[in-house]
Amino acid sequence: MNYNFDDYLNVVKLNIKNKKLHAPICAELESHLQDSADFYVEIGYDEATANEKALADMGEPAVVGESMAKLHKLSAGQILASVVFFIVAFLKLADVLLANVFITSFGTDLFYDPTGSFYFAGEYVVLLLVLSVSFLIAFWTKRIAPVIISALIAILDLYSLWSFCFVVWISVNGKLEEYIDSWREYDYIPDFNIVDYIASAILFVLLLSALLFAFVSIIRTLKNPFCNSSKIKKKISVLMLALVIVSAFAYTLINSYIDKRDAAQFEAYSKVVADLSDLLAREGKMTADDFDKVTAKFNYLEFEEFRSYYTSENEERIDVYAADIGDFALTSPRLYISKGSEGSFSVQAFSIGYHADFDLSFSFFVTFNYFFGGSNRWLASWDAIHFLNNLSDTAQPGDSLDEYFKMIKETASCIEYSYNALTGKELYSNELMESGLFSEWFYYITAEDGKFVSMEDMID
Numbered sequence: 001m002n003y004n005f006d007d008y009l010n011v012v013k014l015n016i017k018n019k020k021l022h023a024p025i026c027a028e029l030e031s032h033l034q035d036s037a038d039f040y041v042e043i044g045y046d047e048a049t050a051n052e053k054a055l056a057d058m059g060e061p062a063v064v065g066e067s068m069a070k071l072h073k074l075s076a077g078q079i080l081a082s083v084v085f086f087i088v089a090f091l092k093l094a095d096v097l098l099a100n101v102f103i104t105s106f107g108t109d110l111f112y113d114p115t116g117s118f119y120f121a122g123e124y125v126v127l128l129l130v131l132s133v134s135f136l137i138a139f140w141t142k143r144i145a146p147v148i149i150s151a152l153i154a155i156l157d158l159y160s161l162w163s164f165c166f167v168v169w170i171s172v173n174g175k176l177e178e179y180i181d182s183w184r185e186y187d188y189i190p191d192f193n194i195v196d197y198i199a200s201a202i203l204f205v206l207l208l209s210a211l212l213f214a215f216v217s218i219i220r221t222l223k224n225p226f227c228n229s230s231k232i233k234k235k236i237s238v239l240m241l242a243l244v245i246v247s248a249f250a251y252t253l254i255n256s257y258i259d260k261r262d263a264a265q266f267e268a269y270s271k272v273v274a275d276l277s278d279l280l281a282r283e284g285k286m287t288a289d290d291f292d293k294v295t296a297k298f299n300y301l302e303f304e305e306f307r308s309y310y311t312s313e314n315e316e317r318i319d320v321y322a323a324d325i326g327d328f329a330l331t332s333p334r335l336y337i338s339k340g341s342e343g344s345f346s347v348q349a350f351s352i353g354y355h356a357d358f359d360l361s362f363s364f365f366v367t368f369n370y371f372f373g374g375s376n377r378w379l380a381s382w383d384a385i386h387f388l389n390n391l392s393d394t395a396q397p398g399d400s401l402d403e404y405f406k407m408i409k410e411t412a413s414c415i416e417y418s419y420n421a422l423t424g425k426e427l428y429s430n431e432l433m434e435s436g437l438f439s440e441w442f443y444y445i446t447a448e449d450g451k452f453v454s455m456e457d458m459i460d
Helices: 005-012 019-042 046-060 059-071 074-103 114-141 145-156 158-172 178-184 192-223 230-281 288-297 366-372 382-394 402-411
Strands: 304-310 317-324 332-340 345-352 414-419 428-434 442-447 451-459
Touching: 005 019, 005 046, 005 059, 005 304, 019 046, 019 059, 019 382, 046 451, 059 442, 074 114, 074 145, 074 366, 114 145, 114 158, 114 192, 114 230, 114 366, 145 158, 145 192, 158 178, 178 230, 230 288, 230 332, 230 345, 230 402, 230 414, 288 332, 382 402, 382 428, 382 442, 382 451, 402 428
Parallel strands: none
Antiparallel strands: 304 317, 317 332, 332 345, 345 414, 414 428, 428 442, 442 451
C-alpha cells in the first residue's frame, strides 16, 4: 500500500456519498492512523515505515470508507429510500399474514385448492421483488434491518415458493390441462403421482437454497465492516436478477396460456349473450312453440337433452336442453332451453364454474386482489350494476327494454327469459358476478309482451 495519509483519506472520502460526513470521519481516521504510526515509531521503526504499517493495519481505503459510512448517519436519499421500503415491507408483511389467515378462512385450502395454489404461485414472484429491493437497500445503507424484515416475510410466505414450484412443474410435465379441468370442475387439486411431488420438492429445495445463500452472504458481509462487499454484491445481484427474470417469465407464460383460453371462452360466451339479447328484443313474448326458432338461431351450438321434470304447480312436464359454449377453460358456460307441455318456455345463457370470479390479473397485494378484485372479464362492470340499480326508478310500465338488452350485451352478463304458461307472466332475470365483499347481484324484471312492468333486485 503506497498511500500517504492524505491520499488515503481522499480515497476514503470518495467512498462516502454524504459529504457532510467527510470531515468527522476523516478526522477520526487520521487520529487512529497517527496513533498507530506513533506506536510503530516508539518500538523502533522509522517514520516512513511506521506510516506504511499504520495504513496497512487500517485496510483498503475504499472498504474503510464504506464501513465508516455505515457507522454514521444516512444521507437524505438513503433515509427516504429506507422509510419507503419499510412502509411497503410492513404492508406486505400484513398482506402475507392476511393471505394465509383470511383466504384459508374463506374456503381456500392451501394444500388442496387450485385457487390458493395459483394465487400463491404469483405471490412468489412478488416475494422475489421485495427481497431484491431489500438487498439493494441493505447494501446501499450498510444496514441489516431491511434484510431481517424481508427474511421474516420470506419465512411466512414459504408456501408461495412451494406453490410456484408445484405449478411450474406440472406445467413442464404436461399436466396443466388436468390441473385446469380439476380447478374448474371440482375445485380440488387432482391426485398427481409421487414423482410430481418429488420433482416439485427438488425445485423447491434448489430455489430455497439460492435464497438462503443470498441471505447468509449479505448478513456476513454487513456484519464485517471491513469486508470488501463488491464481489458479494455482484454475485447477489446476478443471482436475484436471474431468479426474478426466470420466475416472472415462467409464471407469466403459464398465466398467459390460461388467460388466452379464458379469453376465447369469454368471446364465445359474449356472442351467445348478444345473439340471445337480440332475439329477445325482437320477439318479445316467447312460448314453447318458439323452441325450434330459438335452436335455429343458435345452430352453431350442439344441444343435448339435459333433464326433464314436472312442475309442482300444474304437473307440467318440462324438457331442458343444454349446449356447451366454446372450449371450457376456468368456467363452463352453457345455453339452456326448456319447453313445457302446457306452453311454458325459458332460455338462459349462464356461466357455471367455481372460478368465474377468479382474477387472472397481477397484484402486488394478494389480499386486496382477493377481496376487491381487479380486471376479471367475467365480472360485472359498475356501469351495468348502476344501470340496473336505477332501472326500477327510471323505467315506466310499458317502456321498451332495448336499453336493458343493450347493457346485457355490452357486459355479457348472464340472462334468462322465462314464460309461465300457468300465470301468463314473462320474467327476465340476470345475475352479475361482482368481485369484492359481495358475491352476486340478481335482477328480476317482470314483463308483458316484451315490455317493462316492474323490477326487483337483491344481493346474495
